[in-house]
Structure formats: structure tokens, C-alpha cells
Amino acid sequence: QQQFAESGGGLVQPGGSLRLSCLASGDISSDLIGWYRQVPGIRREEVARVGGRAFTWYEESVKGRFAISRDFAKRTVYLQMNNLKPEDTAVYYCSRIGFAEWGQGTQVTVSS
Numbered sequence: 001q002q003q004f005a006e007s008g009g010g011l012v013q014p015g016g017s018l019r020l021s022c023l024a025s026g027d028i029s030s031d032l033i034g035w036y037r038q039v040p041g042i043r044r045e046e047v048a049r050v051g052g053r054a055f056t057w058y059e060e061s062v063k064g065r066f067a068i069s070r071d072f073a074k075r076t077v078y079l080q081m082n083n084l085k086p087e088d089t090a091v092y093y094c095s096r097i098g099f100a101e102w103g104q105g106t107q108v109t110v111s112s
Helices: none
Strands: 004-007 010-012 018-024 033-038 045-051 055-058 066-071 076-081 090-096 106-110
Touching: 004 090, 018 033, 018 106, 033 076, 045 066, 045 076, 055 066, 076 090
Parallel strands: 010 106
Antiparallel strands: 004 018, 018 076, 033 045, 033 090, 045 055, 066 076, 090 106
16 A cells, blocks of 8 residues: 655646655555546546556646656656646646545646
8 A cells, every 4th residue: 555645736827837746655666656636526637647667648638748757766756747727727646546545635726
């Protein structure tokens, strides 16, 4: 079992950038881990995942703007978010794919 702690959210203007961090309680080198986001009243959606040697996947609306990466030594998965849009506003979570190992999440608000 893994536990995750998300951080790095905040308020940013449209076009701005943020880097989210997802700290795992244990080794992540063998895990497929995803970043998800949720807006109140709407189903949580996956936006990116990373695993294996260098496998990555992105939801269509974030392709070319978001980049997922990981640091095994720090047990951390990052989500670099560039050219942010108001529709990216949500609480962001991370978890192993297929598990609901949600942390407290980190709020991202994109607004002018």
C-alpha cells in the first residue's frame, strides 16, 4: 500500500505555470502512478500517468501543456503545468493506477 501527499497548488493567472509534487510513502520505481483532478460535482478524471521505463500518457486537453516526471530517490512524482487555463481549475490528486490512494489533494485555481 502507498500513501501520497500532494503539494504545489495555488492561484495562478491564465497562461501561468505551476509544478505539483506527489510524495509517496514508499518506493515508486515499480509503480504506475497517475495525476487526477476533480471539480466539485464532477467525476474525478485522470490527466497524466507515468510508469515503466519511460511510459507516459496524457489526457487530450493537457497534451503539450503538462509534463509528468518522477524522482525515485525522492519518491516523488511531479506534474509540471504550463499555459494554464481556467478550465484546469480543480483539486489535483495522485495515486497508483487502479488504487484509490488519495491524499488531501492540492487546489489549483487559474483565474485573472
